[in-house]
Amino acid sequence: MTIPASDRYVAWLMVAGAAAALAGVTLYPFMMALRMSFLDIRLINYLRNPPFAELANYRALINDPFALRSALVTLGFVAATVSVQLVLGSAAALMLNHRQMPARGLVLALALLPMVISPAVAGYMNRILLDYLHGPVPWALRSLGLPAPLGEPLPAFITAVLVDTWQWAPFIMLLVFAGLRSLPAELVEAAQLDGASFWRLLWFIILPVLRPVLGIAVLLRATDAIRTFDTLYILTGGGPGSSTATVSIYLYQLFASGRFGEASAGAVLLLVVLGAALRPALRHVVS
């Protein structure tokens, strides 16, 4: 539709507030981080004039084994959480959507509960549950002869994935459930009249139609998994060794130890890599 000139002015004015605010809190800090990544900036000198350091920060990052490790841990964490949550969340949505599901509204509300809990509190709560000495879960596991959830690297990683699943599988469930509710009934009925079983129905009708919703869900959860900090920090602080130290935890550790230059370099790298990876996905979502 052709937009008259007067409307065009108003259109830009309307986005001006949001655009200015967003640019202020994203573009400007990014440029700051970019600049700081080339400086030898630390906790002791960040308010004065830190010396120029060329590529020293980037070189330090590349040579740091923990940096690569955190990237690997992050990839593993993302892969594990997204796949588990996708399967469980979709299964829960299908269950909720079932015609014969009793108390659907109540179960939905309760199932969504973990989503509104602060990830920090999820961390606190699960520390209470999983504490080696006082928690009920290790006590139960011990009587079964199983290792404590937070004591060793692999169980800690699995526990982190489980806690994240507890919190965010409901998100997938919500999206898929909303999508299922919007499916046209005629399509499904036609297939059923043709004698389709539940699995064929799922695979050939429901999944293709839900593909955009699932795509958004995977995109959001994948990026959220990379952003995860609160739960991991409180639950394991990076894990026994660095088994649950994702990129977020690693960058925070750099910051907390005062190495602002390296942390900035890491931030820049992270944003560049993420930006490149997300471009095709975003284009797909926006159109």
Place this chain on the structure above:
Amino acid sequence: MSATKVVAAKDSSRRVTETVAGAPARARPRWQRALLGVAGAGLALWSLWPVAWTVLISFKPDEYIFRTPPSVRFPATLSHYQRVLNTVQFGHYLQTSLVVAGLTATLALVLGVPAAYSIARFRTGGEGFAMWILSARLLPPIAFIIPFYVWFARLGLLDTRTALVLSYLIPALPLSVWVLRGFIADLPAEIEEAALLDGCNRWQVLRRIVVPLTGPALAATFFLTFVAAWNEFLFALVLSFLRAKTWTVGALTFVGHERVLWGELAAAGTLGMAPTIGLLFFAQRYLVRGLSLGLWR
């Protein structure tokens, strides 16, 4: 929020909810319903039990907390809550969170509604602009921690609520624009066009027509942005120490290096969780509607 109400609201046009299961109802054996009931109960319990356990602990006297096997029957005490609220000023932290989250959610709506309208109706800025706005929601906060810390330190804004609200706009604004854009795009443009013909300008159209019609989406957006800001931890951890400390960081007070005050921690967590859980039950019916419409665009 009864099950029949939810189903009835959705069944105004016949949807697939009633037929996904397969064959017609009378052929369905009754055990299916029982099985679903058990699975549903399992799901509910799985979601509830960490929360329930934490609330339980918050009322347990210390001696019972340390007992193994853990006991469900015990004399309840309010001592943990007293300690949390009186000795640590947890109430102050809760208040800070309330102000910051409220301001963030309000700003997200005030700035987001016009922007969403502009993008929905005029495609302002094209695909690139929309992509940029959405991408901000996907960026890892940790990447902004360092520049924010230095920036706010230089501006003297460390440990202020302003700093927190500004930080929280990064996820809140894109979410607001995203959800509202989809919802507004679904509104029939004829009503607006009629108003324009009658002499309204776009701002009046926004105020008098679009805003009232997008009620559920506004509520859902406010809810989502408020909850996200209320629950936020990292920025509060880094940018606030005393005056602007939020409750999520305040709860850390009870996590010491040598020992953890489990009862107090549980009480702090319960106090922080209560508002969002309450809001959830209140806003729940808008969430499914607001999201299912807003995400299809």
